[in-house]
Amino acid sequence: MDLPVVIEEMKDVPFREITRLDCEDELLKFSAPVLGKGATAIIPLSSEATLISLSGTPEQSYRLGYSQYYEGKVLINLMIEGKVTHILNKSVTATVQGGSSFIYAVGGERSYMELPVSHRFEVVSLVLSQSAFESALDRFFADQGPAVRQQCISAMFTKDRPGSVFQFSGELRLVVRQILRCRLRGNFRRVFLDCKFFELLSYYFASITEIDQKAVRFSARDVATLQEVRRALATGDLTSISIQELCRQFGINRFKLTMGFQSVFNTSVARFYRQQVLARAYQSLSDGLYNVSQASAEFGYATSAAFSRAFYKEFGIRPSEVTRQVRAS
Template identity: 30%
Template sequence: MVTTEEIEHTLGEVFRLAKPTSIYIEQPGLAQASIDVEELNGATLFNTRITTENSRLAVLARRPESVMIMYFQLGGGCSFNLNYQYKVPERHHCLCYLPVLQSDFMVGEQNMLQGLSIQFNSDVVAAHLLDEGALDDDWLRLLEDGEQPFSTVTESRPISVNIQASVHQLLNCPYKGKLGQTYKDALIRLMLVEQLAGFRRDRQAIAVLTDTKLTRRDIDTLHAVKAYLDQHYLDELSLEKIVRLFGLNTFKLKYGFKKLFDTSVMRYIDDQKMSYARQLLLEEKQDVWTVADQLGYSHYTNFSTAFKRRFGYSPAQLKGQPLLVH
């Protein structure tokens, strides 16, 4: 019988060693996990799938050398521990540079994760992209100097259609050998350019913001607010309650949250609720009206409108249910 600790240790060793391998672990009642690691020219791919049952998994990802990480949350969800606990939403991506890899991630009980992590040496890739004129000065300085860590985990963005197509081609490469490596290398560089273009407006990805309206303490507090909302989005929340909990004034909460995360506080809460609703509709035998009621919507129409605004289709379409008056 494999214990939770043994599963966590095995997964952690795969990330630490970063060598080509393919592992599969299954322990009924606990979890099943698989990681495929592939080494390309200057990049290492980690294709991870984890499903938990009656236990959560907390994996320590440790490597002594610096690393640039492209991360794509393809399905489910997990939390990353970088001073605070942050959750990357489903179908979001982020980009990080860490002088030393010390990142923990946790998959909660009865949850699932499908994630693609691409790790590489930042200065080599920066040199290639500089030759192609693909980087602006800010990103080039960050990637080349290798001194200043940065992370967009807290400002993750939805995976675009272009990135989604590249991920699909990367994971389903039709070529073998050197041709396959060349094909995958080109896709990874294309995905990185897409990521950089998406984060170009987000100067908060650089470690220190220059916005004089927000102090470093304000920024840390706002990240704590976001982490709190990730855990309590089903609670009855208001701006007034959040202000009292975290000691911010209303202006800094509204302005700072929008500045850092490109959305309002209440819209972020609604989006988290909709992601949870989608998970319930996909994984559990509940009809759309029951889920709407569980999320506190007294009228199905309001729930359906919010859901469609988030995902582009109605909850009834997701469940394949007719739109009947209920």
Template identity: 25%
Template sequence: MNGDFHQNFTRFFLTLGILKPQEKSKQPMTFQSAIKEGAIHRLMPRTGLEVIVSDYSFHQEHQMNISTVEPMVEIGFCLQGTREVHIANRQYEVKAGTCTLQLIEQVEASFLFKKEESYHMVGIGIPVSTFNHYMEKINGNNGASINFSTVLHGSCYRLFQEEINPLDMGMVKQLLEAIATNRMTNLELESMTLQLLKRTFQTFFPPPTNPVEFSQGDRAKLVQAQAIMIENMMTPPSLMELSRLVGLNDFKLKKGFKEMYGTTVFGYLREKRLEKAFYLLQNGTMNVMEVANAVGYSNPSHFAEVFKAKYGLTPRDFIRYRS
């Protein structure tokens, strides 16, 4: 798991239409195709650390397929555009305004880019060994229980996604400004990038509030539980099924999940369902019933009730307001 993960980015850029993806140039890379426009900055402040700033759009809908050659970890900040990716018969969406953490084995991936939609993203890639080292430092002496393999839990891909918090957004904007004006040294770029990595890892793998009662192994299983609920949003497992899937007893699952994420398992699921519903309604391609079904609500009245409780408007009022 310690090969040259930079090859994954090189393959992506070649498939995207950049004929000569430069690995150590401060000049932006541009496209060699009439169907897309924009540029990508590719920076490597040191070995084992890659920073990508992408800002491009397509003049027509575009799909591209790529296979990774080395396992890797990538955090991302999606500032504009919603990108779809299909991996192992699952569809994932990286949405605007979100911070993501991706754990990627050797996979076959299919990306879909929409016509005339601008994509503006910042990505930071690291090898698996660096991720595992961070987990040990963040989680103390027992941190080895949370590592690349335990988080993947037999899968080839995991996506974690949350809204970008204001502090991180400020750091990202500062990073973009410095790169655009070419006034940041490699040491400064490395320092800021490592700060963003650490903060993102702490967002998705928060330190334990009660380390005596919950071991690092338990926390790794709670992270798996969170991922399972998100991946099965339409048909989530029961608490008993979830307990069996991650190998935690019912008491530890409920108590540990609330301490780790600040809410119950199904309270967390409800929040994520409503966030996705908000995005789908805002996107305007589905009606209220379709959105309700897409996020796992079979009763449209109940869906309208919980949506209004969170956003202050019923889904239908939200659509009228948006229009």
């Protein structure tokens, strides 16, 4: 494998306007050497919190330095699609895949996000000041005692300490989509984003605390098997999807599969699989591979109307709107 190109500063590539533009109206599309084709947005959610969205398909493996932008900040990284490796101060690494997240306290070290060539990714980072993060913890865990609050702090990655990688819920993904597609103006937009900021944190903190509290009911082997099931559902490589077939294929009983999956990943097997199918459908429509009727048939829906209803419920947008945006771009 070729060594990745190291990009210390965003201005080192024909991409500099992206770090200086609040993309409040739409994702800013770009095409640049190494980074390939992609889109980005920088959206202020409040006076102390910003949402950064970056997606693309790299033309070459690259390692993007980002700690200089976020000194003294807390990053909640949400991997919507793909896989990246974070190198924190050369001594701590974290590999984050689609549907996974981690918290990182940036404390002066040189840290990088490494992305492989030709693999599409989408990553969203919620950037908070230290005071805003601590205030949010106080607000969410005021009645649960210091132990649960400390649980979130202990999950953080720092330059010296490996933290924890968590799975986040489909509801959180939907909130991100709603933020990125908001077209409100003025005070309407300000209030909307402020509410979505706390809604996003609600789902995120719930994912962290509920996973840790419930996973202890199952053995390490059970959890490892559930991780295998989740990976298989996410890749779409399974030829037959049913609870009975999954139990047979992965050697796990029905109770551990259904109750364990819900406890560990904070969602049901069926809902997770449906989300993955719709995510692949969304990507196919965005890439212009199918029209709506073709996508509905390809991804297992009996009618285009049923596909459109499920798609809108998941993403808050009709599949026909996605295809129109593709034709307009």
